[in-house]
Amino acid sequence: MQGIRSLSILGAGLMAGALVLAGPAQAEYPDPNREVRHIMPWGAGGGTDTVMRGFVEHLQKHLGTSIYTDNVTGGVGSVGWMTLKGAPPDGYTIGTVTYDILTVEHQNMAPVSWEDFEIIGMVTEHxxxxxxxxxxxxxxxxxxxxxxxxxxxxxxxxxxxxxxxxxxxxxxxxxxxxxxxxxxxxxxxxxxxxxxxxxxxxxxxxxxxxxxxxxxxxxxxxxxxxxxxxxxxADVPTFTELGHDVVYGSFRFIAAPPETPMEIVEVLEQAMYDTFQDPEFLAWAEQGGIGERWLDREASIAYMETIGPVIGQLMVDLGLTD
Amino acid sequence: MLAELPDAITLFMGDLRLIGFVCLGVVLGVFVGAVPGLTATLAIALLLPFTFGMPALEAVVLMTGIFVGGIYGGSATAIMVRVPGAPANTMTMLDGYEMLKQGKPEVALGLATAASVFGGLVGGILLILFAPQLARFSLKFQSPEIFALVVLALVAVAAVSQQSLVKGLIATVIGLMISTVGIDLAGVPRYTFEMFRLYTGVPLIPLVIGLFALAEVLRRLEEPHSRPKQVAWVSFRRIFAFVPVWRQVGWKLPLKSSLIGAVIGALPGAGAAMAAFLAYAEAKRSSPHPEKFGTGIPEGIVAPEASNNAMTGGAFIPMLAFGIPGDAVTAVILGALVIQGIVPGPQLFSQAGDLVLPLMVGFIFAYLVLMIVGLVMLPWFARVAVIDHAVLFPIIAAVAVVAAYVSERSVFAMATMVAIGIGAWLMQRLHFSLVPVLLGVILGPLLERNFRRALGISGGDPAILVSSWIAVILLLTAAFMAFYFAWVQPRQQRRHEAQAAKARGEAENTGGGA
Missing domain, CATH: 3.40.190.10 (Periplasmic binding protein-like II)
Structure with missing residues (x-):
């Protein structure tokens, strides 16, 4: 099944390529005839896969072209992120980035950091x-x-x-x-x-x-x-209320490969924003209790800039860094 | 819960769409199960997005059908080409392939089908009758108990070691060593050589394919080309050829194996392969002629197939009761349930009429469908036996390479497969059995993690390993079985042989004197 799908993608890609070569006019992004590959660094059927697969299912309607999820797993997510890092920055490859990228980065498991990517926006926070x-x-x-x-x-x-x-x-x-x-x-x-x-x-x-x-x-x-x-x-207090400064959570972002042009990033960001306004998506998110939270590109980067060093220091304290 | 059962059956049988989805699932499952590298997990994951829009029950019965068909499909490949479609079918391969060589593929396939259906039905019935109780019981299996269970399963090594127990143990240790690659419980990378692909360990599917498919192809290369023995073209009339053999085996063995499978299934994380290992070991232990295991006897097919299929029923129990999947497939099904807004947990059983009971009915129905699908496809599977090996094995080699790639979508997985395959071929040349290697790889992480976790909890005090009666009973059983296989049985066998030799000698002497 996957083989046939890859073939048809290849076919579509070749045709799209031929069109670009044939006509001088650059096609608008996104081309509804081209599928977007969504790199999922975690296994099929796991919590992250289920939630993000469901999210891109709703996202494709607002983006205007279909998105398929590709599980590229292994290495605590780093295989998938390395693949995303090396993918063509044309908007036809996006990926899920999770909290674990901080762990991967600070443990030097693979040469990849959240800063390598063009963050599009946050999807969930727990x-x-x-x-x-x-x-x-x-x-x-x-x-x-x-x-x-x-x-x-x-x-x-x-x-x-x-x-x-x-x-x-x-x-x-x-x-x-x-x-x-x-x-x-x-x-x-x-x-x-x-x-x-x-x-x-x-x-x-x-x-x-x-x-x-x-x-x-x-x-x-x-x-x-x-x-x-x-x-x-709602009846459970936060640690802060009880006098302890302990504020942590985990998150999931959608990101694009490094050097994806800003026009494309903006189109993707707008599509994500629209998805978060979609009552159908919100009802689905509510039902599954996925912990949906929208932060746009700018807010997401600020979020990461705050949490990144904190987690890095924490891992040094833990003795978990090289 | 049982009072609502007739309603659930009526609901299920009155809905043609539900019946259609079960049939579709089973056929799809048998297909992906039979092709090494394609798994039920993958098939269900690919179908996930399509199930979002479907009613919950339809989505779940479709996946159940794939699950059921997938476990069965692997047995056909194991028997016909000596390549297990999934790790759970490895034990079936041992006697199944030998039976094929004796020119009885239709009997081997028939037994596998019947045992699968039998095991599945027993598992399904237990699921309906005792799900909440089994769920509570499974909570007693914490780290020390799982550790004890894995020790017991490792005894299966002794059961599959035909010629030499020492070589069987060496092969197991090789498997255990392979399983140490990757990040361990304490977050430390071991034997990864800074290759990030190895952080999650040696990938299992390429390993299974290399170990059995490629090693087998390489072994064939060494043999002079011979046309396969004239195996009769299996006609549809022969599909019930297994029935007299099954009668000979009796009902006790499949029933016992099914119970083992269902209980293993109910324990989170143990999985189908463990169920098959344990059932095979127990079948060999209790057999009056243990030396015949591995030579193509029906018990060697019936026990593991009944057990790994009964496991499917058991695996639903922790998933529905706690949201804890019993194996990889139920993990994916769980994901689909959550997306449908169904939260597994004790409360799911109190409103069982809506989903749980119809699901269980669908599960049992899937096995009835499997009986028909299995028997109809049996002659087609059996015809693989008449393909010239000069054609068949190159095809297997090609499929092995592609399957390894597809399993992880990476050249790395392909290279792993080839490396493991060459290693396995060398081991085979030195008369090592390969099944214990897989046993080691699958059980290694369970053994190590639960052992270390238990000691971590007790602060290093080993008494925690025998702190509950379940752990004590399991460890004593393991000790007994190990003693039996390593000491009692070989001596009995030697005595039999000596007596037989003596009898023969006496017969010759009297013959010479006359």
Whole structure:
């Protein structure tokens, strides 16, 4: 299937090329006869793939040409980002950039940085949260007291050592002045079962995977690492409210290869903006609880310029850099 | 929940679109399953965007059909060309291909089909009857318990080592070593040589293709060209040739294997390959003639196929109950559910009538469709056996290279496949069995991560590994099975052989004296 698709893309590309050669007039971007390739550095069916595949599905309507998702996985996302970095800057290749690019950059896994890309705009942002079994702790202060009684004994799960939630857990630990036992899992899902099964006492995680258990009363969110309260759990305080300066989250952007012309970037940005005005997309996002958040190109770059060095310093503190 | 079952059946059977989507899914699944490199996961991922606009139930039954067909499709390739379509079909290959060589491809394929359907139905029925209970039970499997389970599965190495247990163990260690490549649990890159493609480890699909497809092609190159033995052109009348053989095997083995598969499926992250390994090991342990495993006996096909298909039913349990996929395919299906606005969790079962029950009915229906599809396609699959090897193996070589590329869309994956293939061919020349290598690669990360995680939680105290009765029972079973395979069985076998030799000797002596 993929083979046939690539062939037809190749065919379309050749035809488009022939047209450009034949006529002097440069085709307007986007050419509705050319497909846009969306590079997805994470596996098919995972959380990021599902959300971003769904997003570009809505985006293509506003861009005026079809977009297909191409999973280019491996190397903690770096294979996909290296591919995006080397792709032709003609607007017919875009890609998803996630929080992990900061990890890749600061660990020197591959010669790629978010600054290499032309950021188009933000799609989602999730505040990180501290989640426990409801029967164990009532408030963040209970948790802190328990951790102080038993230094290094309280188990807190994350989704990989050095990964996003480990970073945020250590940031929280350092800010409050605790000593925790960080337990790495493969992804968010086993974090949830280990909490349910009692293997770990707490999870540093994003909200969607635990919402079901929060609603049923089995789990409790002690605090969120956001600058203001999160709508999904409006009764849960932020760390800042409780007097701890811990504000972290993870994000997903759409970006274009380096040196993509500004006219094209603007067209893409406008299409993303239009998608965020589309009630159909908003209803879909609401239903899936994807944590949608629109930031335009300028705001996205500012966001990255703020968070980038903070995470870099955090990883140095963690001893996770080379 | 059961009270709503008749409604669910009526709802399902009254909807032609639903039935159509299941059939479409199964046929598509068998196709992608049979082609190495194409997987059910890939097929479902490609279909994902099309399912966004579909009603939830239709989307899910379509994917279920692909899942079911995909697990089955790999067995046909395993039997006919000795290349497992997916890791889960590796055990089926051992006896299936031998049976083909004996000129009975239709029996091997028939047994695989029947065992798949049987296993799937058992898994499906367990899913309907015990899903919430099994889900609760699976929560007891935390790091120490999973570690113990993996130790038990590694005993399967002893079960597949035909000639030499030592060589089987060496091959397993090679597999375990390959599995250490990449970023480990502590975030440290190992054996990556600063190649970012290796950060996520040696890619599994190119590895399987190299290990079995390319190594087999290279092995064939060494043999003098011979036309295949005159295998009879399998006619449609022969599709039920497996029935007398199945009767001989009985119902106990498939039932036991299915139960193993369903339980493994219910444990998050264990997967179909582990289900097949364990069922094969148990079948060999309990068999009155264990030495015949690997020589083309029906039990060697029935046990792993029943088990890996029963796993599919089990795999739905953690997915629906906790939103935790039991394997890669359910992970993709989970993604689709979430996009449809269906949040898996305990509450999904309390309103089961809308989605869960019709889904389970669709799952069982998919296996009935598979029975028909499998039997109708059986003669076509079997005809692969009459293709001249001078034509067949170059085709396999070409497919192997393309499949490795497609699996990751990279030349790197292709190169990995070729390197692994050459290594595997050399190992085969030195009479190493290749299945333990795959066993090591699949089980290695599970073994290491759960071991290290358990010790991390206990602060380095190894007592945590035997802190629950489940872990203790699993470890004792593993010790017992290892002892049995490594010590008791070879001695029994030697005694049998000695007796047989003695009997023969006596017969000759008396013959000489007369």
């Amino acid at each position: 505040a990180t949260a501290l989640v426990v079994r409801a029967e164990d702790f009532e408030t963040l202060d209970d948790f802190i007291a328990a951790a102080q009684d038993n230094p290094g004994g309280l188990t807190v799960s994350n989704a990989s050592t050095g990964g996003v939630w480990h970073q945020h857990a250590v940031a929280m630990e350092q800010e409050i002045g605790l000593e925790l036992n960080h337990v790495p899992y493969e992804s968010a899902a086993p974090q949830v079962t280990s909490l349910l099964g009692g293997e770990t006492m707490a999870a540093v995680i994003s909200l969607p995977p635990v919402m079901e258990y929060v609603r049923s009363g089995e789990m409790r969110v002690l605090a969120v690492m956001a600058d203001e309260r999160v709508e999904m759990v």
